[in-house]
Amino acid sequence: MTETHISSAKFEDLRRIRAEAPATVTELFRDRKRRDLLGDDGKLFIVAADHPARGALAVGDNPTAMANRYELLERMAIALSRPGVDGVLGTPDIIDDLAALGLLDDKIVVGSMNRGGLRGASFEMDDRYTGYDVTSMVERGIDFAKTLVRINLADAGTSPTLEATANAVNEAAAAQLPIMLEPFMSNWVNGKVVNDLSADAVIQSIGIAAGLGNDSSYTWMKLPVVDEMERVMEATTMPTLLLGGDPGGDPDATYASWQNALALPGVRGLTVGRTLLYPHDGDVAQAVDTAAAMVHNL
Template sequence: MTALTEEDFHRLRTVRAESPHTIRETLAGRRRRDIIRGDGRLFIIAADHPARGALAVGGSPFAMADRYELLDRLAIALRHPGVDGVLGTPDIIDDLAMLGLLDDKIVVGSMNRGGLRGATFEMDDRYTGYDVPAMVDSGIDFAKALLRVNLDDDGTAPTLASTADAVTAAARADLPIMLEPFLSRRVDGRVVNDLSPDAVMLSIAIASGLGASSASTWLKLPVVDDMERVLAATTLPVLLLGGDAGADPDDTFSSWEDALSLPGVRGLTVGRTLLYSSDIDVASAIDVAASLVHPGLTA
């Protein structure tokens, strides 16, 4: 199943080369929607992985490297009535805007992270994508920032400071911002996130206190054990993140369904788990997830 044609991609390449000014105009002029409407829940498709060098899915190290295939999969997802929006870095969002896929959708701008996987500077997570003024100027609806806290790495201090500045700027601009916090550490030379309930609760406490105001802050949290106790750590609105793309889809959907029923959870922000599942096609995966977030929806 494909959603886009070679003509679509030709038009996109032509615009980028010959009239790039129309990209910003198209993005700023798209038809926007309220963040919260209907049942008050959100289903956001995440596509911010490539810009941080995370191209692997399962056993395929370059599964997300083909931009045309990624855009096609995103088009299938965004044309589903149960998908409320998309999360991406400027390159992805610009492509989707020019393909006409962002009308009546929530656009979440990824501030991205500078600490690329495997780099000697991996914990130096200075922001390298959108900033708050650019998002406001471009009509972006929501901001997103990853926050990895490594208590054994000096790079965490400037990361905390820059994240606090972003939260403050977002609150002043009335721009919602979702923080994706983790307690991280190096294990055998690799940075891994601690997904124990206690570690997630500690990351919530740290993230919630950043910035001069928490009025615009949301949290993007993993589904872990003892989720009811974890969610008791915050009054902030929560979106659940997707998890391992290689996990059994039935187990994944079941864990999402259970977590979505808990107080404070407002929906899902999921990417590779749905876009590149080896067990179910994109349209079917999106359909199942949408039915979990919006039970009253008929696709």
Template sequence: MRVDELSAVRAARPEAVAEAAERRVPWKGAQGRLLIIAADHPARGALAAGGDRLAMADRHDLLERMCAALERPGVDGVLGTPDVIEDLLLLGVLDGRMALGSMNRGGLAGSAFEVDDRFTAYTADAIAKASLDGGKMLLRVDDDDPATAATLEGCAHAVSALAAHRLTALVEPFIARRVDGRLRNVLTAEAMCRAVSIASGLGATSAYTWLKVPVVPDMERVMAATTLPTLLLGGEVPDDLDATLAGWRASMALPGVRGLIVGRTLLYPPHGDVRAAVDAAAEVVR
């Protein structure tokens, strides 16, 4: 199926999504370090990449970029909300790939309620029913915002529910605060140590919990804060991709780091070449 055929198929045969999920060849499990392509940003209203405020709003373009990335050797799978995962299932590009479902997207980017990150996408039961490999949740801890408590509770329930299905719970934690009315993540080693410590204790068991964390200065201290397997995230599109790759390479040697989970940095690289950016990241992982 082609990208330009998706709308017609969705309109005429909505059951095709479930059929595609049933046909999907399952992922066989990690053979080493992982490289995962992330594309769950649009559902939270975060559409910018680099200097283009609406880059990720073009769904056809996004899917074509993701398909190009998935063609490259060394890419293990994807992270996405149901709409993205289901488009990729219909396109038939997830056979043998890891597929992680994004769960809480209700804390819309730039909103007054951003910290109150409701679970508005996948549930643990839906992830299990679709035969996906795990679920991801975002946790921003703002000590000045009471809504943080509800998000903590929601993430804890999701960790427990995924573990009951023996599925990976991927938690992306930050300490956050308002700066000029905008929610900003605090990217220091001290803040990340606290965030990682909070995330590690969520749920009735941590047996199936992994973490997703940014590369920050003094990364050794951050990784010393947990025994949980950890993936490094990409964040915003950098002006200097080589410097970002160097940071990933240095952190990849730390105990507990199991790979990369990157979205805009690879899908919308500064030089515009998705395949080259993915190949460079795959080399870092290898």
């Protein structure tokens, strides 16, 4: 990664704002230039960076790839500068950094809500809502809400997570705030939570998640690209963004699977993080441009 978008002076200013003038972050966020949720083509391409808040810093075989916040912000700045990138998904710390750096004009901002189910924790399935809430997102002018809905039929922690998610759906609908649900059927395997990526499991998770709350009119889905994706998309009428998942394997095969899934009815775009921010060859701009071209036919 050789491209640079944030100077050392900008980072120094960010540190100064956080220490000496924290109200500036709110002001910069409030005064940013806004845009409509969907452009003329009705598609969305969102870059995700909410992984560290769950203690998930690994990319591929590097366990601390996302640990350096300055490097992550630099990669985010490169991604947000590329044509066709509509916005960013993050927790408050990431979004506030990007706002203070002046990188959110004309971008859709998606607030990540539940990050309490820390990776590897005994309580991982009890995925508390420890990030944004609907009230704060509406007050700050955030455009979209996002939740993770892992459903483990063998773990009682799933129950409070489902209840909290239903409440979030209710609050978002009342506020007319779009909210995307990222559902999985999950299991404990050798002490780790493993998501079932079979088509039948994804379809089952959609059925459960789609029924949460008392008003589904503002609910979107955020779904993995799996085999038999045609069957998966037949399981919902809700607008859907595809997620990138953990990077690995053949990038060309990954891109091909995205391209095929993007052509399906109901699919509105991509929400991808590590696969594009930490590509195998280190070229963030090229990886982002490849995905943007698929979403927006650039």
